[in-house]
Amino acid sequence: MDRAIGHPGHWEHFSHMADIGIRGVGASIDEAFAQAAIALTATITEPTTVRVEESVQLDFSSPDRETLLYDWLNALIYEMAVRRILFSHFQVHINDCRLQAQAWGERVDRARHQPAVEVKGATYTELRVAEEDGTWIAQCVIDV
């Protein structure tokens, strides 16, 4: 439930006392951001249960990469809240500090998704976007 490792990218959760840390890992920053978004969904439900039925497009810029991750996750949280949907597939393209993305998912089905928590927001806690030896990570703690 809390870790899905596979080629080329993966996501994981890390512990925070009251809430949950999410981390996306990938060969590129695009992939790390997409994986972080799956980790976000996984705090609510099992991402593989979320079908691809509708999509949302996002396009915005932020002052730096870490704020870009904060804004990316909060944009998804906002779309999930107002559309009552969950996302499971993401295509992300980042150029400097501009993000263009499409997110696919479906409306919440409470019986099938068994949503565990509602995410209030992504936070600056443990917020980090970095590349080491060709591997990118994108992480922060989310408030649930």
Added chain:
Amino acid sequence: MDLDDLTQSSEYTWRLEPRGRMRVPVIIYGDRDLMAGMDDKVLHQAVNVAGLPGIVTASYAMPDAHWGYGFPIGGVAAFDADQGGVVSAGGVGFDISCGVRTLRTGLKLADVEAKKSMLADALFEEIPAGVGSTGRIRLDDRQMDAMLSGGAQWAVEQGWGNADDLERIEEHGRMEGARPGAVSPRAKKRQRNEMGTLGSGNHYLELQRVSEIYDPGAAKVFGLSTGDIVTTIHCGSRGLGHQIGTEFLKDMAQAAQQHGIDLPDRELACAPIRSSSGSNYLGAMRAAINCALANREIITHLTRQVFAEVLPQAQLELLYDVSHNTCKLEPHVVNGETRHLYVHRKGATRAFGPGHPDLPAVFSEVGQPVLIGGSMGTASHILAGNSGNDVLSFESACHGAGRSMSRRRATKTWRGRQVQDELAERGIVVRSPSMRGIAEEAPGAYKDVDAVVDAADRAGLARKVARVTPVVCIKG
């Protein structure tokens, strides 16, 4: 927590004197066991808060403190606008005005025992809870602004609540100084379908039985006797508050930089109270307080409707409604001088003592009811505000048990069905849309609420009045 750096000034009071960037000391309340079990990050965060501009007297942490965002959860800090004081979005939290209200029902356990499953089903059916649920009330732009200005008073005017409730809500049900215009269109849109919804995570609606009375005099004033059934609602300002928190955290991180405030942690994002960012946040945050007060009033209305159907002899009367994530402008006496301070309570309950002018006459002799929520299988507590707390923590007390285990570890330790079955064997009916949610909120994932409340009582923050244990629990 490593206690070596701290000085113990009484059995329940621990101090760290100013050093480095600290402008005031840190004071943490708790017994030795609670302190030893507390996350090191509580002290680290309380030290960071102690370095913020305009902080007065001390940076406090309550006995249930744990690692939060910038401020510890369980943190209390007061700032003076005249001394360059700041207001902080992280010092209030994402769930603005999250709080607890308790209602007497006039029933005893025997009255509900035979019908508690039916009651649980009806409450679960009628009160929207959990991810993907929507309320039945839809507000247009004009109604949204009226709600954000009017709070629970607005809800009562709309017919979703009782006028008698209002004097038993902080601010008499309506926070002054709210500015709906300072709330973004996105925050309002996020709230559009969420009026009268419970939310998820640690939010709940419970039927509880008064299991013990510690202070018969205060309990009498509060209308509580052993065996009574009460209803408690724990929730906040829903999507609107979350969105305001998210937006202002970012806004204030920039504002702090512009005003030359050097932050050791970005999450401490704050702005001078007397700045456009600070004033916009206060206007939006007060609007979110009204949203939370309206929301709890509407949920109360729905709860009364369910009782009217299932147990019509019940009379649900509000005992009190407290908010534990707020920043409020309050007069406090500091070194003999009355000063108007912006008191941040992040996971801390206001606890006005006897005689406080803001309390209704009925509580003038015993003090404000202080409602402390526990986890679903254990207990909750009702305390009373103490005289003399102004010098301890600006009239504040703890707010709950506080987690002792992460959600991740809880789901590895328990399964939701097993938790639900074990609680059922103890006579506690749990309803939730999510088994995983139940596992994450398992009673064992929380600190011992009795120990937290004992420490609050013995430190003088508030007085124990009654202990209540769950009978029915609706989890979001």
